[in-house]
Amino acid sequence: MKQPENQSKKYATLFADIDSGRIKIPQFQRDFVWDKTQTAKLIDSIIKGFPIGTFIFWKTRERLRSIRNIGNVELPEPPKGDAVLYVLDGQQRITSLYAVRKGIILTRDGESVDYKDLCVDLALMPDGEEEVVLAEPQEGKRTISIHRLLTGSLTSFLKSYSEKELERIEVYQRRLTGYDFSVIEIADYEIDIACEIFTRINTGGKALTLFEIMVAKTYDLERKFDLQERYDELIDSEGTAKDLEDANFETIPPVTILQCLAAKVCGSIKRGDILKMERDAVVDAWPVVVGSIFSAVDFMRSHLGVQVSRLLPYNTLLIPLTYFFICQSKAPSTRQVALLRQYFLWASLSNRFNSAVETKIETDLKRIDAIVREEQPSYDSEPLRLTVEDFRHRPFIATDAFCKAVLCILVAQQPRSLVDNGIVQIDNSWLKVASSRNFHHFFPKAFLKKRGIDWRDANRLANIILVNADLNKRVIRARAPSDYIKEFQEKNPDMAKALSSHFIGDPAAFGILVDDYEVFITNRATELLKTVDAQLLVERPVA
Structure with missing residues (x-):
């Protein structure tokens, strides 16, 4: 692996490389251009000769997803086969300078931002303590836009500015175009190494x-x-x-x-x-x-x-x-x-x-x-190797793979409403947490709490059935199973079919009529284990 190469580039060279497609901005971040105030401070630092940090370029023949345009300016593709310099550090600085030079208009939060607004206060000396670059013209001040400063003709300046102002314009031009931009170029690095460099520099340790x-x-x-x-x-x-x-x-x-x-x-x-x-x-x-x-x-x-x-x-x-x-x-x-x-x-x-x-x-x-x-x-x-104990004592955790697998078995059974035998509707938005509207504790936690059973023991996987949201929150609530099942049986003549779709058998045998929680849990865990064992066993094909 080659060592990084230190270089310096002049303003014209740097932006000629962007115009030709040789320098590209990889599309790793959205905010790739600074706002006008930040950009004004950057250009002020250049005019004063202050260091503005080093640009780090990755030289490669790889072609990456990159910024295709900045505002209304299309960025060209490099010639086939040519090496490209991808900016790993300095994206915002280089694109902000480019936006000013090109007079680009960007849209931010629904508002247009015109980088031609950035200007120099011609009443100030470049080496003074005051910032000479303004984010936009100010009333009563004689200014020239940075865009015009870099792209305008001497003839147009002569018509608009005094001799003293022209002298300062010349100083500002010379400071900007003569500035040595510090560049480090790395070559022949694999993409993951280049991205690691980008990550360490730009995102405070948050890896791409x-x-x-x-x-x-x-x-x-x-x-x-x-x-x-x-x-x-x-x-x-x-x-x-x-x-x-x-x-x-x-x-x-x-x-x-x-x-x-x-x-x-x-x-x-x-x-x-x-x-x-x-x-x-x-x-x-x-x-x-x-x-x-x-x-x-x-x-x-x-x-x-x-x-x-x-x-x-x-x-x-x-x-x-x-x-x-x-x-x-x-x-x-x-x-x-x-x-x-x-x-x-x-x-x-x-x-x-x-x-x-x-x-x-x-x-x-x-x-x-x-x-x-x-x-x-x-x-x-x-x-x-599963036993009935794996289902009897397993806590219900909505994000646990074991629990989700059992829920899938329940869904595959096409669970039916205890009230009217309609198919229970499952929705992504309802399955984020264990308190989802689709999840119902057959023996409600509030009911079990009254019997001295804490929420951990109440929140067993074998106590969970799938229901429609309104049934869970509005009808059952903290009622005893013997109470609400008796009510539903009067409305639903095919209650046995509905219960069976939840792997629940005869209410008496399952302890429902006498509200026996442990009998219910043991019987339901046994039914779930039988189903799992049957699906884990695949018969050999007949020869």
């Missing part, structure tokens, strides 16, 4: 995400590919195409989509492998991966009970399921459905992705390869 780095790296102007824009459209196309919001999967984060891409391109989601992905490979893979993501989402909704993305035990689970549909475009067979469900429950109920996600996914992609071949993957090295 892997997705942000790959957005920059995979940008392709000719093929009109912008990973950030494609991700935004995938989440919400605003009615122009199929999107994840329509499927209630709008909470899938960008890194998960990136990892789905990586599973296709390099069979790995390790950071180092993702950073090595070539731009063309990513662009080529995008439509295939997006189609497979939609297939995976449809599969989860149809076969796994994941009706909305907040029910997904791990966002990571989208990766192997998407990979399955990348490998196989046709609908899964009955055996493959069973094997995929088995994998989904095994990974979720074992809390598999609480750690070492990258390594585990690499292993699991091989398991998916086996499922594509309709073979039973091996789980012998990581067996899952």
